[in-house]
Each structure stands twice: as structure tokens, then as C-alpha cells.
Amino acid sequence: MTLSDTKLRTLKSTGKLFCESDGGGLYIEVLPTGKKRWGLKYRIPTGKQETIRLGDYPAYSLSDARAWRDDCKSLAKRGVSPMALKRGDQIPSDTNPAVKELAQAFIRNWCLKAIEKSKDKEAKTKAADTVEAFSWRWYKEIVEPANSNPRNIQRLLEKEVIPAIGAKQINEVVVTDILAITDKIKNRGADQMALQARNALKRLFAYAIAREKIRFNPAAAIEAKFIAQAKSRDVALTTEEIGRLLRGIYQSSMRRTHKLALHLLILCMVRKSELIEARWEELDLGKSEWSIPGERMKKDKPHLVLLSRQAVAMFEELHKLASGSEWVFPSRSDLNRPIARSTLNVVVRALEIDVRDFVIHDFRRTASTHLHEAGFNSDWIEKCLAHETKGIRGVYNRAQYADQRREMLQWWADFVDSQIQDERGKVIIGLFGKAYQSSV
Template sequence: MPHVATPNTEQKILAIGEYPAIGLADARAKREEAKKQLANGIDPSTAKKAAKAASQDAAANSFEVIAREWHETHMANKTADHAKKTLLNLERDVFPWLGRMPIVNIEAPDVLAAVKRIEQRGANEIASKTRRANGQVFRYAITTGRAVRNPVPDLQGAFVPTTVKHHAAISDPVQIGALLRACEGYTGHFTTHCALRLSFLVMLRPGEVRKAEWSEIDLERAEWRIPAAKMKMREEHISPLSRQALAIFEESKPLTGTGHFVFPSVRSNARPMSETPAPALK
């Protein structure tokens, strides 16, 4: 602990560190640095405290700290699955490189490098989602007074465009009629036949029809209530059931009503129907 006399003040002691954690050479270097500070009218003890405070402030405003705070706030009204995937993408692809950096020091090239690493493994959709999440973190930091700008918009055009693959849809009335007749004339398994007919009456995704559970069906109120988590929504989805849809459920109940799924697998009642297309409709 060298004795350091500051100008026009009483003698003070500056703690450099404990031996052997701080070697002799390091101690001498720090002593010389303290002497230079004194020569410039700077109190080394005060400068050391200020540097420590700045370091702590930078850690408190690091990208990861703010991103986790944003995630906890922003994802409160999202589905658990969506929130989990968003945080996983940040933990895996962003925090290792940007997490410890003070958010005010992060520039567009830093974000670009992080997202490009995701693109390089061919995960363009994850790259796009992660870029959007990064932008939202910066906007949150700005609104909470911990950043002054969002560098993500500067990256416009720097990434591989995400290709959206649309599933083919039948819009020709003649073809729709042919499909309806094919479903009605299907001669395979009974539950598959029922599921095919129901699909045209409830306007739900094929996976939602396949995974229909008897606990979701209220025949008396003519309603199908699908839990929010199952639909990837914030609220449960209520689908009114027409007279024809009710008839299909009533027709299926004697066969599968004592089980969990309305349309169970042919091989096991513990699983829903397979997603493999019915042979007659391939």
C-alpha cells in the first residue's frame, strides 16, 4: 500500500492489491500510474472509485441484462413456447458475443456479425427472428433511458431474404367439389373418414383436427374449446359446431369416446392420428 500525498491535503493511502495476487511489477506500474495522476491534479483513490462505479454501471446496462429484462416484460403476454424459443435463440446466438457489452457501445457491425453466424449454418428464419428480437431489445433500452439509438435498422438489406413457403390451396370450385367427393367416398379407417369430413366443417388446421380431445368437445353447447397453448394463442379458441359437425362427433363417440383423443392412431389409442396423408387422397 504506497503512501500517496495529494496536493494541499494530508497524506492518503492507496490500496493497490494484496500480494501475491498483485505481483511486484504490477504494483510498481500502478504506483507510477498513481504518481502521474497526482501530477495532473487527480486523486488516485477517487479515480479508482469512479472507474469501479463505471464498470459496475456498464455491467448493469449490458446487452444481456437489458435483453432478459425486455424478455420478462415483453413476453408476459406471449405463449410459453414462443417466449422459450425467443430466449433460447438469444442465449445460444447472441449473448456469447454481445451479452457482456454495454448496450450503448454496440454498433451495427456487432449485430451483423452475430446474426450472420446464424445464417452461416443455414438457419435463415431463426436469423430473421433473432434480428427482430435484437431490434426490440434496443427499442426497450431507448424507452428506459439506457440507449440513444437502435442500430438494427441500419442493417436493412444485409441479410439473406427469408423465403416463405406457401402451401398450395385449391380455389377452383370444380377441384373443391372433387376433393369433397373424394373425402366422402374414402373407404379407409372409420376415424380417418370422420376426421376428413370434419375438416371442412370447422376450418381448423389439420393438426388441430388430428389432435382433437374429447375433453375439449362440449356437445350440449355445440362448442369445441381448444386451449390457448395448443393453438399458440393467448386465449382459448372456441369453435362453434354446426349440426353436421355435431353429427360426426356423435358418430365417433361410441368408438373412441372412452379414450383421450377423438381420432386416435390406428396402432395406439394413446396417440393421435398420424399426420401421414390418407392413401386415397395422396
């Protein structure tokens, strides 16, 4: 029986190599991997049998293979070996002109086209093995299925890895390339983020080894201690440390906007990026609300921040300091963009205060810890942190707790204020808005 397109499409691997004939010596070979390739057996006038291969299906269709078979057998009958032509052997000089013309047409139609197809396949393989292409393959196949929050890895690839080495072949990446990425992140004052980037790249290249793309892991060659010392992620400031930290911030020489930004991070319980990339259009100070759009949130879901009197007053002052910019925290050199992500890290590192080693993200943990200790409902706190409740409870618990959260955040702002007072009972942070002035 001859082959058909339907049969070719439905041929499946059995784990062993097998062939299906189309007649006239033409057959399709199915490899254990599932790959299908065309082959042809024929005899030349001397009686010698030869076997020649065309290429893979469906790169070469059934009609292509049959036309190739007919051309091969036509040459073989005339004493010319198609296999020799494919190998690149010269056409004998004493060959009949008509046969010679057939041989030259065969070379043009099949041998040269086969070379072009091979080059195209090689180019596609090379494109699939760039760091950018392979990184997204790793992300889709490994990171997304196993990680409840793959967004951090996605951001790392988009912002750090692909711009730096995305165009390189995965097997061309060296230790220096990894160090260039981690050093750039460290120079922004984000040592722990640099360490996390190295760890993610180590997993990426381990996957490349498993897929037989490389034999050496350039990220694993860099010991973690050469990038940053791993720190505990359990830091929550004590009440005394909250006061000491904020007094140190307001007594420092840092810019007023940076002081207010750090204070707002504690009061609003938002992430650093959510604050410094805030636009005025997101804020309704009359309602004491800040609506953060989903595209700026870690979970891609919009988040409503209920603002305390203190937070509203700080935003009112910041509006005056923004010089008409759309950004709440515009860059000093360019009002059309916000301050750099590293800015607040840098000013915190410059502080000379007696507070345990901490990072800005610990402000959220600090607020959560003290609110839980004060007996506030965990659901209200998690909603303020924009955390998702997992399991069945999370599916049914859609309440926003707006009134409760507003009351809780006002309590938290007042509590923080009470820690900032010096030994004489005076708040030394300065007056920064009519709403707050009227309340003290």
C-alpha cells in the same frame, strides 16, 4: 447545500452534463442520458489536484459516497493518491505501516468492491442481451402496441425461437441458427409458417440493430425465396373443388381418423390446432355442442361450436377409434398425446388430386366465402370463425346467434355433402355414425 436522498432521486437530465455538490469535494454528476455518477476532487500534499470517480447512483448510496470521500481524503492528507490505488499502482515500500494499512483497507473496501460491482453489472447486461430477454423486450415494446393479434409472434417465440437460440447472446446469432429454425418448421410441412418465422426474425434483428446491439441482420441475409414462395392468402375452393378434394380424401389410403379430421375442419370452421388438440371433455354430443376453452383459442376467449348432424356422427365414430384416450385425435404411438401439428399437412400434400394449391387454413375461408354468397348474415359467419367485430359495433354486438349459427352450419354440412356425391348421386365417404345414418 449538501445533498439528500430526496434531491438525488429527483435530479433530472437537462440535456447537458451538470454537477451538484455535497461539500468536501464530493459531487454527483448528471449526464445528458440521465445517468448519475459520483465524483470527488481532492489535493495531495504536493498541491496537485486529482479527480476520482466512485460509480453510479443509486448503486452507491449517498452514505456510501460520503464514507468513500472521507477515506479518500484521509489517504490524500497522508500523501497516498486514491486515484493511483484505484488504477492498481503498488503501495510504495517505504510507506508508513499505519498509512499502508489504511491504503490496503481502501483497496479492499472500495477498489475491489468496485470491480465486483462492475462484473455484476456486466453480467446483468449480458443477461439482458440474450435472445430470449431481447425477444421479449421487442415483443413488449414493438409487437404488442402495433399488432392487433400478437399471439402468433408470441407462439413463435415460445415454441420455435427461444428453445432453439434463447440462451445465445443476440450478437452471437448467425445465419445458420436462423436456417435451423426455418428448416425445422419446413420439415413439419409448414413452408409458409417457416417463411413467416423468417420475416418475424428479420424484424426482431432489425430492432436489435436500431438499439445498437448488433450490426448484422442474420435473418435478412436469407432471401425469402430460399425458404418458401409466398402464396396468395385469397384461396377459396369452388364447389367443384370441395367435392373433388373430399372424394380424393376418402378414396385415399390415409387413416380414417385423418379423413374425418379434414372433413370436420371444413364443417366446423375451426383452426387446425383447435381441432387436433380437442379433448372429449369439451364435447357434448347429446346437445350437439363443442366448447373450446379460451386458452386454446387464438384470442384467448372460449368458443362454442354448434355441431351439424354430420359432425356429431363423425365425432361418435372418432370416439370409438380413440381407444379410451382423452384426446379426440390421439397419437398412434402414444394415446396420452394428440397427433402432431404437421400430420394433416403431410397427408394433404400426399394427395394426388386436381385441386389448386391450397393450405388447410383455406378451409375456413372457403366456408366463409360460400356462406356469404348464400346470403347468410355476416355476424353469424364471423362468430363461427371466432373473429372479433372491431369498432363500436363490436363493443355492443355481444349476441351469440346460437340458433341461427346452428341452422347455418347444418345448411353448410348438407351443402358440402351435395358436392361429395359422384356422378351417380351416391355419397362415397362411408357411413360413420348412427346419427348420420338415420338422416340419409
